Amino acid sequence: MEQLSFFEQPRPDILLPEELLDYHPQLFDAAESAQLLQLLIGTIDWEQEEIKMFGKVLKTPRLTAWYGDRHYTYSGIKHYPAPWTNELLAIKQRIEPIAGTQFNSVLLNYYRDASDSMAWHSDDEHELGKNPVIASVSFGQERRFDIRHKHEKGRKYAIQLENGSLLVMKGDLQHNWEHRIAKSTRAMKARINLTFRSIN
Numbered sequence: 462m463e464q465l466s467f468f469e470q471p472r473p474d475i476l477l478p479e480e481l482l483d484y485h486p487q488l489f490d491a492a493e494s495a496q497l498l499q500l501l502i503g504t505i506d507w508e509q510e511e512i513k514m515f516g517k518v519l520k521t522p523r524l525t526a527w528y529g530d531r532h533y534t535y536s537g538i539k540h541y542p543a544p545w546t547n548e549l550l551a552i553k554q555r556i557e558p559i560a561g562t563q564f565n566s567v568l569l570n571y572y573r574d575a576s577d578s579m580a581w582h583s584d585d586e587h588e589l590g591k592n593p594v595i596a597s598v599s600f601g602q603e604r605r606f607d608i609r610h611k612h613e614k615g616r617k618y619a620i621q622l623e624n625g626s627l628l629v630m631k632g633d634l635q636h637n638w639e640h641r642i643a644k645s646t647r648a649m650k651a652r653i654n655l656t657f658r659s660i661n
């Protein structure tokens with residue numbers, strides 16, 4: 462199946478383009494990451510959204526939640542976020558100096574196992590502006606993050622997003638590239654990813 466075989470193992474010899482991606486492993490240590498993973502699983506108001514595709518109603522293959530100050534349209538659905546929690550604010554304050562910008566919203570994704578995923582997409586909604594900085598924090602199971610150029614076939618990268626890491630996405634990544642978290646053929650434990658955004 463194309464989904465599973467598109468990328469081989471990430472090549473550690475290929476450096477990530479630094480104008481697009483800035484990776485900070487172990488920003489949160491193992492103890493803190495384990496604690497935040499359990500706390501977020503237990504306290505976030507998770508939902509499984511439905512998407513309409515080719516006249517069918519499908520469930521999104523992961524759980525999601527929006528928190529922050531601004532409502533936001535994503536995949537054609539208008540979201541009214543829940544107010545910041547103390548933990549989410551603390552994570553936001555920790556990453557803002559590294560990302561070099563301030564955020565007013567966060568999308569949380571909960572990948573329960575290997576069959577949870579996020580399809581190829583760009584975060585290119587109008588409210589985010591043309592070349593947004595988006596800060597992606599991961600807790601729990603390491604998963605592979607795939608990136609491909611929209612027009613130049615063969616320009617692609619894969620990076621393992623480790624427990625406690627921060628990935629800053631910037632430049633024209635949301636304009637000329639797409640990214641995804643593919644399903645995996647190997648067993649996968651729970652993972653939570655938080656993408657902090659600034660919505661106009």
Ligand SMILES: O=C(O)CCC(=O)C(=O)O
Nearest residue numbers: 568570584606642654656
């Ligand atoms: O789970 C991830 O690492 C990616 C999340 C993502 O692309 C998004 O929230 O738009």
Ligand SMILES: [Fe+2]
Nearest residue numbers: 582583584640
């Ligand atoms: Fe995304």
